[in-house]
Amino acid sequence: MRWITFDCFGTLVDWRHGIRTSAELIVPGQGARLLEAYNRHEHVVQAESPTMRYRGVLAESLRRACEEEKVELGADDATVLARTLPYWPVFPEVGAELSALREAGWRLALLTNCDRDLIAGTRRRLPVPFDAVVTSEDAGAYKPSHAHFELFRSSFEPEVWVHAAQSYFHDMEPAHRLGLPRVWINRHGARPADPSIVPHVQPDLRGLHAAAEAALDS
Template identity: 80%
Template sequence: MRWVTFDCFGTLVDWRHGIATSAELVAPGHGGRLLDAYGPHERAVQQESPRLRYREVLAEALRRACAEEGVALRPDDAGVLAATLPYWPVFPDVGAELARLREAGWRIALLTNCDRDLIAGTRRRLPVPFDAVVTSEDAGAYKPDLAPFTVFRDSFDPERWVHVAQSYVHDMVPAHRLGLRRVWINRQGERPADPSVPQDVLPDLRGLVTLL
């Protein structure tokens, strides 16, 4: 079987828009600042507590981002990211390219740093059905740990496997360690620390089927 696995948030779903606009709801005027501060705190919380539910990771990372930026956050507002996550927008290039993949005979799966219940809400907005989902809750660890990848491998034993993702750290690096074929969806125009880690680079999903 030929499989393409995707990261979800950042690759298929616009998490930057989701975090910024959600933070704006509870801290008006500070959404952009909190978005910029948020990422490192999320990674730190995941590393400190790999079995923590993702909704709790979201809340703690937002608390830390607010503390860093000196932005007041009411205790009951820390859950805003988990509450809004199922409504974060899907990138406009996603639907057509995923449909082409399925038409070309590829099976598609999500390897996501998320809880089962939260990703279930997001899947309602994804325009194409997925054949499999592995969450951090299933794996007991968050990417860049290899556990989500090995859970998928051991569950589905893919004959051909390509991993496609936006995050260099969370996805390209562990996929490189495992020797997977990998495509970096570099939506932010970043420069990789090691150019050999991503094998192929696209600015979005358009052209992925042709590349594969």
């Protein structure tokens, strides 16, 4: 049984586009600035409140971003991210690459820092079905905690397992600590703190089947 697990937002779905354009709906012209501020706060909120539902994390992180940037946020505007999340766009190469993995005999799973109801909306937009999903709601924690990985392992007992994700902090570091073969989808050309943690790197999902095979062989 060959499994490849993915993070969803940032890896398969354009998370930055979703945050930026959603912020523009409530504070026009401020989307890019709020996106960068949001990035500074989300992992802090998750670490402070690991059992908070993700819709709560989205709202609290946006509130803190607006406070930091001195942008006024309406009373119910903080819910905009959870309301728009099911419509955030899937990266264009995802369908073909996931289909190629399926045709090659891989099973697909999501390990996502998201709620069950929110990821259900996103799954309707993903062009290929997934065989399993582990959410932060299931795990009772947010990555980079190992809880998602441990729950997946205990539930499915994968004999062959590769993890592919965009986030170095949330995914590559814990996958490394757990000794998992891994492929870093480095969509933003980031520089890793420790390049040895990410021996297999590519800018998007194109050619992921070959990269996954190489990760298994290394």
